Amino acid sequence: MKNGLDYLASVVRHLDENESEVTPSDVKYAVLHLQAAVEVLFKTRLLAEHWSLVFTNPGDATRKALDEATLKSVTPEQAIIRLQNIVGVEISEKEVKALKKLTADRNKLQHFGFTDNARAVEARAGEVLDFLIRFIDTELQPYLEPADRVGTERELTDLREGLGNINSYVEQRMNRIAGELRQEGVESTTIECPACEKVTLVLDEAPPVPPAADSAYATCRFCSSFFELGDLATRWLPSPWDDQGRPSRADICPWCDAEALGTDVRVRSELDPVYFCFSCSCIVKEIASCDGCGKSIDISVWGDVPLCRPCEDASEPDPEPEFELLYEDPADYGFDENAKAPAYENSWFPKEGDEA
Numbered sequence: 363m364k365n366g367l368d369y370l371a372s373v374v375r376h377l378d379e380n381e382s383e384v385t386p387s388d389v390k391y392a393v394l395h396l397q398a399a400v401e402v403l404f405k406t407r408l409l410a411e412h413w414s415l416v417f418t419n420p421g422d423a424t425r426k427a428l429d430e431a432t433l434k435s436v437t438p439e440q441a442i443i444r445l446q447n448i449v450g451v452e453i454s455e456k457e458v459k460a461l462k463k464l465t466a467d468r469n470k471l472q473h474f475g476f477t478d479n480a481r482a483v484e485a486r487a488g489e490v491l492d493f494l495i496r497f498i499d500t501e502l503q504p505y506l507e508p509a510d511r512v513g514t515e516r517e518l519t520d521l522r523e524g525l526g527n528i529n530s531y532v533e534q535r536m537n538r539i540a541g542e543l544r545q546e547g548v549e550s551t552t553i554e555c556p557a558c559e560k561v562t563l564v565l566d567e568a569p570p571v572p573p574a575a576d577s578a579y580a581t582c583r584f585c586s587s588f589f590e591l592g593d594l595a596t597r598w599l600p601s602p603w604d605d606q607g608r609p610s611r612a613d614i615c616p617w618c619d620a621e622a623l624g625t626d627v628r629v630r631s632e633l634d635p636v637y638f639c640f641s642c643s644c645i646v647k648e649i650a651s652c653d654g655c656g657k658s659i660d661i662s663v664w665g666d667v668p669l670c671r672p673c674e675d676a677s678e679p680d681p682e683p684e685f686e687l688l689y690e691d692p693a694d695y696g697f698d699e700n701a702k703a704p705a706y707e708n709s710w711f712p713k714e715g716d717e718a
Contacts, residue, residue, distance in 0.1 A: 363406045363502060367517050369399035373491055374524030377484060386480040390471050396487050397468040399494060400461065403502065404441040410505045411449045438465055451501055460489045481585035482557035488528050495521055536560065539583045543630060551643050554628040556597060557587035561630045565643065595640035598624025616649065616660040618642040623658060
């Protein structure tokens with residue numbers, strides 16, 4: 363465990379903004395040492411449960427291989443599964459995702475150098491560092507001897523102070539960005555950044571140095587990553603097929619009819635994830651599928667109806683035309699309403715006494 367704490371101390375030194383400005387080189391070594399700390403500390407917890415759990419295949423475990431350090435040990439991914447399923451450690455889905463991204467960052471840095479935005483990598487590393495310090499508190503400290511626990515707690519105090527500086531820097535930066543977005547009135551078109559996972563990606567905002575391609579972009583105010591809007595939308599668009607394997611129309615926006623309605627999109631102006639159209643930027647909080655065409659219906663506005671407006675209109679039969687009697691003019695039958703009544707003797711009505 364001492365080795366793992368040494369790695370964490372190195373991580374804090376590289377990422378602590380109060381010590382010096384964090385450079386891409388600092389982030390690189392912070393990620394490499396943080397991944398090493400993850401592997402050491404996870405194996406320490408597996409050893410505390412049973413020494414065979416640190417072997418790739420526990421069935422082939424031997425004490426000699428363990429003592430001589432010649433064993434083939436578990437990967438970080440295997441360690442996470444064993445910690446969850448065998449040891450019973452609670453690791454949330456979000457934390458697992460952060461740990462996997464850290465492994466991917468380490469592999470890129472180790473073999474290809476920096477290929478990602480340094481700020482985005484730094485933000486992800488900060489999340490894992492926070493998780494590991496809590497992991498030491500709850501999962502490793504109880505297994506230490508009293509004397510070792512005192513020394514470990516002293517080192518953890520320094521680590522927490524450094525982590526506080528890192529988080530304080532992130533918080534200050536996020537507060538500044540939040541004020542800018544609010545003042546500019548773009549909170550309803552600011553979504554989660556796929557790189558740093560902060561809700562600071564502003565749509566229709568070109569990066570400081572736009573690429574040569576003449577396209578629309580979104581730019582993150584926190585980590586400066588940018589994405590072409592067409593590629594960005596595909597990250598949230600639903601599957602083109604429904605559960606029965608039929609073509610789905612769940613990506614059709616109920617307002618502009620574009621195939622650009624994303625699901626579970628985190629938008630800065632909303633408390634919970636929503637449906638968001640990447641074409642017209644409308645926000646839809648609750649939808650249902652039309653029983654007629656399968657298109658999405660915004661039931662928060664139209665109500666919980668089974669048909670969209672076009673299908674509803676198409677399903678209604680044309681009204682029966684009302685039958686109107688044509689106006690008949692007495693003149694059509696040779697009558698003149700202004701004419702005088704004929705004299706009685708000239709009338710064709712029978713007179714009294716006439717024979718029938």
